[in-house]
Amino acid sequence: MTSRDEVLVDAPTLADLLAGDEPPVLLDVRWALGRTDGRDQYLEAHLPGAVFVDLDAELAAPPSAQDGRHPLPAVDDLEAAARRWGVRDGGAVVVYDAGPGTSAARAWWLLRWAGLSDVRLLDGGLAAWQAADLAVEAGDVEAEAGDVVVRPGGMPTIDADGAATWDGPLLDARATERFVGDVEPVDPRAGHIPGAVSAPTADNVGADGTFLAPDALRDRFRALGAAAGAPVAVYCGSGVTAAHQIAALAAAGIDAALYPGSWSQWSNDAARPVATGI
Numbered sequence: 001m002t003s004r005d006e007v008l009v010d011a012p013t014l015a016d017l018l019a020g021d022e023p024p025v026l027l028d029v030r031w032a033l034g035r036t037d038g039r040d041q042y043l044e045a046h047l048p049g050a051v052f053v054d055l056d057a058e059l060a061a062p063p064s065a066q067d068g069r070h071p072l073p074a075v076d077d078l079e080a081a082a083r084r085w086g087v088r089d090g091g092a093v094v095v096y097d098a099g100p101g102t103s104a105a106r107a108w109w110l111l112r113w114a115g116l117s118d119v120r121l122l123d124g125g126l127a128a129w130q131a132a133d134l135a136v137e138a139g140d141v142e143a144e145a146g147d148v149v150v151r152p153g154g155m156p157t158i159d160a161d162g163a164a165t166w167d168g169p170l171l172d173a174r175a176t177e178r179f180v181g182d183v184e185p186v187d188p189r190a191g192h193i194p195g196a197v198s199a200p201t202a203d204n205v206g207a208d209g210t211f212l213a214p215d216a217l218r219d220r221f222r223a224l225g226a227a228a229g230a231p232v233a234v235y236c237g238s239g240v241t242a243a244h245q246i247a248a249l250a251a252a253g254i255d256a257a258l259y260p261g262s263w264s265q266w267s268n269d270a271a272r273p274v275a276t277g278i
Contacts, residue, residue, distance in 0.1 A: 001089075002251075004214050005212075007108075007120060007247050007250045008211060009122060010122075010123050010128070011134055014094055015134050017094075018047075018049070018245060024120075025085060025094070025146070026047050027050065027051055027095045027096070027107055028047065028051065029053045029059070029107045030097050038052075041183075043129075043139060044138060046136060046138075047136060047137075048136070048137045049144075050141060051084075052055055052140070053085065053107055059110055061073050063238075065268040066268070068238050068260070068262060068268075069187075069264040072110070072147060073110070075152055078150050082146060082150065084143070084145065086145065087148040088146045091146070094119075094120050096129070098126050098130075099127045101205075101247065102240070102241045103126055103240060104125065104240070105121060105244035106240045108120070112132065113154050113155040114148075115149075115154045115226075117156070124208060124210040127208075128210060129133040142267040156255070156258070157257055157259070158258070160259070160266055160272065161191055163259045164193070164272070169231075170195060170196045170233050170234075171226065171232065171234045172235060173193075173234055174263065178192075179278075180199060180277055186207055186237065189235065189272075190236075191267075191275055193266055193273075196235070197225060199224050199245065201248075204245065211251055214252050217251060233256060233258070233259060234257070234258055235259035236262050238262050238264040240262040242262060249259055
């Protein structure tokens with residue numbers, strides 16, 4: 001069972017770690033659906049020493065109707081990228097984005113899946129760092145090459161068939177209106193996987209963008225039918241924000257599997273049924 005401190009680090013604690021003898025590698029993963037200015041935001045201001053990570057190019061394979069909008073990257077590609085970021089075998093990594101961690105969680109999950117044990121999310125992201133009056137810097141950072149070896153399988157996954165027959169809570173991390181089928185901005189069909197439960201990722205955090213306390217998260221997930229020791233799986237639009245849900249579950253002591261293809265894969269398969277409403 002994972003503890004909150006193994007998943008998250010707050011800004012003051014991270015500042016202390018960065019001032020220590022073995023600072024963690026910092027990865028800036030600013031990305032949002034429909035936006036392409038993540039790198040520009042990074043160049044303007046980022047945590048000192050942080051390396052920019054391109055979610056579309058480095059945290060996913062090319063999109064396809066068959067595999068979804070953000071398929072898992074090839075192992076060799078992920079290893080090469082992680083070495084470019086300066087990730088070392090046995091070293092610590094902290095990932096962040098502009099705020100609540102919904103894009104940074106993709107890097108957190110992938111690196112955990114890749115076999116790294118010391119990977120954490122900066123709770124509240126850059127917003128929390130700046131709210132603590134901690135320094136930022138501008139410009140690009142090129143890391144000294146790392147030596148990490150990717151060993152896939154460190155986090156559980158399921159495929160479309162697994163999602164169709166999942167024996168336990170299958171949490172849909174998208175916004176409620178997409179789950180219900182009222183809107184669908186990017187994928188070919190609106191609705192959700194039959195049997196799934198609506199569990200919007202936004203409800204994992206408070207007004208300040210930091211994760212809810214462990215007891216509050218446990219209460220939230222218990223109400224959704226998810227508890228420690230029971231099988232839980234999560235999907236979203238393309239396997240990005242679902243990673244944030246898995247991080248929240250882990251912070252509450254609940255292990256969960258990811259359906260990487262998520263709705264972008266499922267909705268492109270005409271043979272897969274679609275449910276609407278709650």
